[in-house]
Amino acid sequence: MKYHICNRLYENTATGKRSEILAEVLVGLKAVTLARDFICPVPKTNGFWKTDPFLEARTVNPETLERLRGVDPRPGNLDDLIDAVCAAIAAIWDINKVHVVFHSSGHDSRILSSCIRKLYHDGRISGDVLFLTNRWEAKAFTKIMRLQGWKPGQYAVYAEGPASEHFGRALDFERYWYTNNAPIAQLGNALSNMAEFAQSAGLLPADEHLQFFNGHGPEIGVDREGAWTLHGSAEMTAQAIWANTSHYYYWSQWVNCPANTHTNFVLAEQGVINAALGCDIHGSRRQAIADRLCPEIRAVPRMGISDNNHPVSDRIRRKAEQDYLGSYYAKLTKTTWTAPTQSASDARWAVWGLASLVEHLHQQGVEIRKHDQAA
Numbered sequence: 001m002k003y004h005i006c007n008r009l010y011e012n013t014a015t016g017k018r019s020e021i022l023a024e025v026l027v028g029l030k031a032v033t034l035a036r037d038f039i040c041p042v043p044k045t046n047g048f049w050k051t052d053p054f055l056e057a058r059t060v061n062p063e064t065l066e067r068l069r070g071v072d073p074r075p076g077n078l079d080d081l082i083d084a085v086c087a088a089i090a091a092i093w094d095i096n097k098v099h100v101v102f103h104s105s106g107h108d109s110r111i112l113s114s115c116i117r118k119l120y121h122d123g124r125i126s127g128d129v130l131f132l133t134n135r136w137e138a139k140a141f142t143k144i145m146r147l148q149g150w151k152p153g154q155y156a157v158y159a160e161g162p163a164s165e166h167f168g169r170a171l172d173f174e175r176y177w178y179t180n181n182a183p184i185a186q187l188g189n190a191l192s193n194m195a196e197f198a199q200s201a202g203l204l205p206a207d208e209h210l211q212f213f214n215g216h217g218p219e220i221g222v223d224r225e226g227a228w229t230l231h232g233s234a235e236m237t238a239q240a241i242w243a244n245t246s247h248y249y250y251w252s253q254w255v256n257c258p259a260n261t262h263t264n265f266v267l268a269e270q271g272v273i274n275a276a277l278g279c280d281i282h283g284s285r286r287q288a289i290a291d292r293l294c295p296e297i298r299a300v301p302r303m304g305i306s307d308n309n310h311p312v313s314d315r316i317r318r319k320a321e322q323d324y325l326g327s328y329y330a331k332l333t334k335t336t337w338t339a340p341t342q343s344a345s346d347a348r349w350a351v352w353g354l355a356s357l358v359e360h361l362h363q364q365g366v367e368i369r370k371h372d373q374a375a
Contacts, residue, residue, distance in 0.1 A: 001088070001091060001092055001269055001270075002067075002068055002269070002270040003068070003217070003265055003268045003269055003270070004068050004071075004217070004227060004241050004245065004268045004269075004270065004273050005216075005217055005245055005265050005268040006062055006065065006067055006245040006246065006248075006249050007020045007249075007262070008020060008059060008249055008250070009059070009060040009062075009065065010022050010024075010025045010052075010057050010058070010059060010060065011025060011057065011058055011059075011060050012025040012026070012029075012056060012057055013055070013056055013057065013058055014029075014056065015028075018060065020181075020262065021181055022053075022057060022181060022182070022183075022357070023177055023178070023181075023182075023357060023360070023361075025057045026054065026056065026057055026361065026366070029056055029366060030366065030367060031366060031367035031368070031369055032054045032055075032056050032057075032361060032366055032367075032368060032369070033054060033055040033056060033369045033370070033371060034053065034054065034055075034332075034333070034358075034368065034369065034370050034371060035051060035052060035053055035054060035055050035371060036370075036371040037051050038051045038052060038053045038354075039051055039347070040183055040184070040185050040252050040347055040350035040351075041185070041252060041347060042185050042252060042345045042346055042347050047185075047251060047252045047253070047345070048247070048248075048250040048251055048252060049250060049252050050250050053183055053354050053357075055371070059250070062245070062246045062249040063246065067245075068270060069238065069242060070234070070235075070238045071234050071237055071238045071241065071273060071274060071277055072234070072274050073230065073234055073237075073274055073277035073278035074274045074275055074277075074278040075278045075280070076275055076278050076279060076280070077279065077280055077281070078279060078281050078285075078288055078289070078292055080275050080278075080279065081272075081275045081276055081279045081285060081289065082115065082118075082289055082292065082293065083275075084269075084271045084272045084274075084275035084276075085111060085115050085266065085267065085272050085275075085289065086115050086118060086119055086124070087271065088266040088267075088269040088271060088272050089112075089115055089116060089119060089125070089213070089266050090119055090124050090125055092211075092264055092266070093119075093125045093127075093211075094127075094211050095125070095126055095127045096127075097127070097209055097210055097211040098127070098128045098129070098130065098204060098205060098209055098210050098211070099116075099127060099128065099129040099130070099210075099211050099212075099213065100129075100130050100132060100195060100198075100204065100210050100211065100212045100213070101113065101116065101129060101130070101131045101132070101212075101213045101214075102132055102133075102191050102194065102212070102213070102214050102215075102263070103131040103132060103133050103141060103144075103155075103215075104133060104137050104141070104215075104302075104303075105133075105137045105140035105141055105144065105300065105301070105302045105303045105304075106215070106302050106304070107215075107224070107284065107286035107287050107290060107302070108215025108216065108217075108218065108224075108267060108286060109215045110144065110286075110289075110290035110294065110297060111215065111267065111286055111289050111290055112213055112215050112266070112267075113131060113144065113145075113148055113150075113294075114148070114289065114290055114293035114294040115289075115293065116129065117148055117149070117150075117293070117294070118293055128154075129154055130153075130154060130155065130156060130198060130203055130204060131145060131150065131154065131155040131156075132155070132156055132157075132158065132191075132194040132195065132198060133155075133157055133158070133194070134157070134158050134159070134166070134193070134194060134307060135157060135158065135159035135163060135166060136303065136305040136306075136307070136310075137303050137305060138157040138159055139303070140300050140301055140302070140303050141155070141157065142155070142157065143297075143300050144297045144300050147294070147296045147297050147300070148294055148296075148297065153203070156194075156197075156198055156201070156203055158193055158194040158197040158198075160197060162313070163310060163311070164310075164311045164312060164313035164316075165313050165315070165316060166193075166307075166310065166343075167187055167193070167312060167316065167343055168313075168316050169193050169196060169197065170187065170192070170193050171187075171316060171319070171320050171323075171352075173320070173323035173324075173327070173352075173355075173356050173359065174356075174359075174360075175356075176352070176353055176356035176357075177353065177356040177357035177359075177360045178360075179192040179196065180192065180353055182350075182353030182354055182356055182357045183350040183351070183353040183354040183357065184252060184253060184349070184350055184353060185252040185253060185345045185346060185347050185349055185350040186252070186253040186308075186345050186349060187307075187312070187340070187343040187344075187345075187346070187349045191212075191214070191263070195207075195210070195212075211264070212262075212263040212264060213263065213264050213266065214263040214264070214265055215265075215267055216265050216267070216268070217265040217266070217267035217268025217269075218267050218268065218276070218286065220240055220241065220244040221244055221247075224286070225284060225285060225286055226240070226241075226244070227240075227241050227244075227268065227273055227276075228273065228276035228277065228279075228285050228286070229276075229277070229285075230277055234277070237277065241273075252345065252350070253345060307343060308342075308343055308344045308345060309342055309343065309344045310342065310343045311341065311342060311343075312339065312340065312341060312342060312343055316339075317339035317340075317341070318339075320339045320352060321337060321338065321339050323352075323355075324336075324337040324352055324355055325337070327355045327356075327358070327359050328358060328359055328362045328368065329354065329355035329358040329359065329368075330355065332358075332368060332370060333370070337351060337352065337355075339352075
């Protein structure tokens with residue numbers, strides 16, 4: 001399977017080891033050095049960071065990676081596009097794992113659940129599936145699940161406690177480096193939150209027994225269907241997709257999810273993109289797929305409510321500040337930290353995540369050096 005999407009990749013500057021998980025490329029080092037110039041900005045300013053927190057690991061230049069460079073539009077109709085999406089899902093569906101689908105109320109999610117329903121009906125896939133969403137999209141999500149015929153136990157909503165406490169699970173200082181691939185400027189990894197909730201509720205087994213799916217992939221910038229639409233010629237379209245994925249490679253909110261496990265972005269798969277680019281329908285291709293496969297959910301509104309800009313309770317903020325104050329990172333850098341009042345993207349969350357990662361490394365016996373202490 002080849003995807004028109006590019007995950008941030010890190011490289012150990014000494015050994016050349018590479019991983020999408022920063023902590024993994026640091027394994028085996030006796031010492032790491034904090035970079036003086038590291039900064040993780042927020043999307044409202046310059047939301048793309050190109051510096052790295054440690055001198056021993058660097059972000060690999062996306063231009064040097066082996067990835068898809070072109071497109072090959074395949075003339076066809078809506079049925080051909082549906083077949084391509086279903087084929088992409090079926091090709092990687094691991095019958096030995098539980099399949100977790102992160103589902104909002106939007107078009108991308110409706111495509112996934114509708115195509116998965118079709119694949120089950122056609123006997124092309126089998127095994128357990130769990131669709132997950134958060135509290136802010138619960139009403140529409142639950143209605144979609146019921147109308148599609150999914151049974152209780154096949155879908156769940158992470159909505160424990162009051163809304164202001166929603167991110168309490170995420171802000172676990174001992175594990176944040178792991179669940180959020182620190183450092184990022186986003187409070188919590190919404191997907192990781194949902195999966196860990198489901199595990200604690202007995203709805204999911206351990207991480208190694210899970211396979212994850214997410215609807216991201218068709219978009220180019222703010223155009224949610226940009227990679228599925230011809231922009232002039234095939235060559236111009238390929239360049240637009242390449243430039244967009246190269247740009248968002250450095251996005252400050254980009255995370256591997258959940259629990260540092262790669263999620264399958266089947267809507268960005270090579271065959272799906274080519275089928276979408278050659279599809280002879282007008283209007284939204286994503287909506288057309290959902291309307292064809294599951295017309296009963298068309299009237300369910302798309303809520304468009306993200307995990308950003310929600311209040312964070314004083315209790316959670318005080319706990320996070322205490323964790324930072326007692327951290328090895330705070331003592332080494334002689335810094336203080338104040339928790340943001342909202343869950344919106346904020347560089348301070350990246351600093352807290354870096355402190356969590358440093359704490360983990362320190363507890364593993366790794367020497368943490370400041371730049372001016374480098375040997």
